[in-house]
Amino acid sequence: MCASVLRTPLTDALARRFRVVLASGSPRRKELVDRLGIEYEIIPSAFAEDLDKAQFATPRDYVLENATQKARDVYQRIKGGSARPLFVIGSDTVVVDASGAILEKPASRGDAAATLKSLSGKANTVHTGVCLIVDAAAAGQPLLSQAVESTEVVFGELDDDLVDAYVATGEPMDKAGSYAYQGMACFFVKEIRGDYYNVVGFPCARFHQMLLALHQQGAI
Template structure:
């Protein structure tokens, strides 16, 4: 079955004018971006993701800067060899537990199980930072790109997670590449009792926020 896409005039104009690059190898982000019908390529960022969390006032600030660093690294790497103006999409997701600790991807299965047990019966918050680095076609060649950043935050309420459930879930391998050690859109649906905010933000890419960013750029005459 072919994928139904929402290819609006704005999206069509984006594809005609720019070389669009997703600076992420996440299959979830790719799947969601595909729904817009954007013509793009995937070039995962080589950014080390080694920022010092203690230097940021909030987890939101941290994740937005991670997204900016990812997009910026790909932009700088690709720019010289691109015949078309660049439009780079960077994103990063972290989960913050009820105590304010940032939970990224687990280091091991036991780490994932421990994280899940810690989330049980509490509310965690999923933050996704999005950064767009866009060649400014209104300026002369060689000018600085436009940089647009945004943050989307969603609260996720967990039911109780017993030891057996956490260990069996960790053993599936599903948590290993997930911020916070869970995938709400898959088997972790058995843990989650409520969600407040954008579901797709929890999956890994805030679609509505991204489209609003496109509209903002369009209003500026950048697309």
């Protein structure tokens, strides 16, 4: 847990009333959720993430369905053995290039290099879907709270030497779009329009807005 955390009556109520579970093994999401200072478990989703992209009208729809399926997978696996009401956090991030193609994690170093070269000198958009599944007693059935945050990222021109050097670090290999702005990609990202933390992997401000909305509904 972070040395400095943001604790409010809302986050205290969340931790007091629920078994909070993050359905992700991402260290970046863990680091950001840690900042709320709540006790929670990490149970990575086993969802295969094999949805057919062609079946979705937009990348936002696609990433939200991935996030929802991740949350549902964990919720279904643990609900029978949980003594406390569940609050499951599912999230997924994709990068979309200027043509509208969805760029997820690279399959190889060659794939990462090709992706980075295709993004050189252009803007790409990072979409993060968040799905919260909440055991709300008044509802009888679990509540779903869903949102998508989008941020535009503008690359500078990348020459082959820079791309090769970046791929050689290994950093792109587990990142949507083959880059990490919070890492060494800071040397070639020219501009960001929107939520920085959304690009890191979890839209903190949007998540807090979702918590507030659930509180107003009486679910927290």
